[in-house]
Amino acid sequence: MTEVVVIGADANGLVTAELLRRAGHSVTLLQEEAPRGRTVGWAPPEVANALELSGLELYCPDPWLRAPLGDGGMFELWRDMARSVESIRRLDARDAERWPRFCERMATLARLLERIYVEPPPSLVDLRFAFRLRRLGRQGMEDLMRLLPMPVAELLDEWFQSDVLKGALGAHAVRHVMQGPRSAGTAFRLLHYHAGSPPGVFRTPSSNLAGLLRARSTITVRQAKTARIAVRNGEVTGVVLEGGEELRASLVVSAVDPRRTLTELTEPGWLDPDLVRALRHVRSRGVAVKLAITFERPPDWTTLTLAPSLDYVERAYDDAKHGRVSAQPWLDLLAEGKVAEVHFQYVPHQQAGDANIGALATKLLAPHAPAITECKLARLPAAWPEGQPHQAELALDQALWMRPLPELSGYRTPVDGLWLCGQAMHPAVSGVGGYNCARAILRNT
């Protein structure tokens, strides 16, 4: 039995802790702040099975996308393909005809991601990976090779004509990345957010995964702030808490972002200067804020996206690119009763406290929603470096075998006994990084 400390009790930390405990280790789970709400991310069956989870619920609004039209009407995309097609037909008959085929082609690629995601990242020259790609068949391979490096705007322009459809889909693809829909590599993100959902749904569901695990009597979470990770002779020896208490452990797993884990919590002297330099260059720019709003009365919908065209989203990005809050941001709302959470993009992280954000959102929402009685900026979780929920921006150069850095992509660090399991790790899906990390640890110890 090994003494294990897991730092961070989000879905990744919880999954890692529980899997290690089930393998017979003695695990202490530390949390700095209690995570709130649902776990954003699909929970693959592999993860649910390994944890013997019962009562797992996935939540995704239906319609999953709802965008206002200029004439006061609404455009909606549903889980039900036929209903989506009907809705698209009101925008553009040709787009409606193409929608099912588009969804089928994207789903083929998303299925590949789903398989790749529940394993450690493949190596760039992995033959098994190459054969797996060939199994996609000609169409699938061509789609994958073309689509990965493409701007999502180009992909959508190839298929569709309607600005409303393209704007809303494009916006969802650039969620939480400092890129616009015309930036290369953003089509890949549409697939990432599609993974785990049925064909035609390009929104990541959320689940009660973390809640279920926290409710387990076998897991105890300790409220404590980690001061540093203790290392002797290149081997981890434990964790020192703020206040000075030392927890001895021969295995420490961190769900905190790798830069903080390795350069702040660990004495960087243990690391190769090249790695420290590379860690400093991991891009983790936050681009959005969350607003908690209360309506006068409950709206008759559960979701609303304001992103009327690709150009609209691109111009919103232009502002952020030059360091400003978008004058016309794209917004995405999830409502429950009278309250709603607003995703407001783009806001460069330095600007995240800007006092005008709430007023701007209220103004933009006024024509489409009931009157807003309260609107406040929600605090971003401390686990998001610079406000970036993926910890390391999910871009092609920071994905798969590059995530977050090639040297760390196997969840292992150069410090013996210190592992990484957070969102910065492949596949950047809550809980799944923890699953992959725990399995890598169990294979190696």
Next chain:
Amino acid sequence: MKTYDVIIVGGGHNGLACAAYLARAGRKVLVLERRERVGGAAMSEEVFPGFRFSVFSYVVSLLRPEIIRELELARHGLHILPLESTLTPLANNDYLAQWADHDQNRRELARHSRRDAEAYDEFGLLLHRMARAVKPLLSTAPPDPASLDPRELIDLLRLGRYFRGLPEKDLHALWKLLTMSAADYLDEWFESEALKGTKSASGIIGTLLGPRSPGTAYVLLHHYMGELDGVFRAWGFAKGGNGSVSAAIAAAAQAHGAEIRTQAPVSKVLVSGGRATGVVLDGGEELHASIVVSGADPRRTFLGLVGEAHLPDDFVASIRRYKFRGASAKVNLALAELPRFTCMPQPGPHLRGAISISPSVDYLERAYDDAKYGEISRRPYMDIILPSMLDPAMAPPGKHVMSIFVQYAPYHLNGGWSDARREQLGDTVIDTLSEYAPNLKGAILHRQVITPADIERIVGLSEGNIFQGELTLQQMFFLRPAPAWSRYRTPIHGLFQCGSGTHPGGGVMGASGRNAALAILGRRA
């Protein structure tokens, strides 16, 4: 009637290179060129009396050394003069100069940032190593990864083995170059805005992408390939202008027995029973050969010369979505005197190198922002050389010619291109440049402005894209110009492509022409 083994449509430098290699292998080759002289976009012309210009492409950097060697281009009159420096004038009358001399360069960089001066050599070595890793691919016909054909499978395995043989570190570095933006990539190395701006500029050339868009780091590497052979920064100027490159390749082709006909515009490729049988000229004359090679870009070749009726639907769809989006323009000036840059007013070696208007990454990104929404950049990026400083024969004694490559001038301009918009572009360029060299306006004797629409009209490059199609990842290697058709062959038996719309793409490189010839001859490079 005279018959030929091979007819090549288009006498650009790739068509000529293809002709030279085929003729050298004993084939009877005919090159058909629409215009009155060969060269395509690699062409010199006396635009104004006494003033000669490389009207379109203007530097030699990427021309494959094996082509220079194998076709003995030096013997056929090619003489390359090195461009030894890059000067980036800055707004505050300062400048950043990059010199060929290592120590001088380091001192100059250190003036802006000691850290950058330290990092510069390591950066250069890394890109050098990356370029070397990619170099063998330039002369490879990209195999189709979905193919079941045993020959292609063998090539795929060879390719896989090649990559597996590279150190893992290099593979990851290469992946970063393929997927990152030039700006992000350079941010990892340097801090000086002027250096990052000037370096990232080579990442945006020929594409409608800004330096912050992923994919531009690769274009940066693409332009480093030319810095490989011989001297580190081996960008050069062909004596007599870039037409000399075409002339030398044409001379080599003719020496091997190839025939070249100018003013012979091809209107159609003859197809019968799925086979190419020859071509029809504008006047109706038919010429026959069992192999037809097109140096025109994919859109003109397949949607124009061949016609959709002869092609499979999915192939036509691939060609239709192949992106051009030309974004580059050219301004050629005849000058009464040399420009005096306020940051370096005396004539000196800096006027024999490149002058780059790229003070920062932000400057370039803003230039792109305008073009992204269909406008000419209000303050464009410019790459300038003074050919008469390198080859005095380009201008009358005491006078000079200036070549200004401009970006961005989008082909899809709001409202479309017109004479007025062309002049507006010219004025924007001169106004911007005058801020750095105030005597310029008074020195201009003549001015020629070439928009992407002009490039399309005159040279025939679709949408004026100087690379015959954007050099983006989804249009490269085995996807160029269409999946499954990256090996210079086409769905029409006997019809091949040799333009830079095929792997490895643009620049005056000649690799496409050479690779196509080797594919036709059934040989590996």
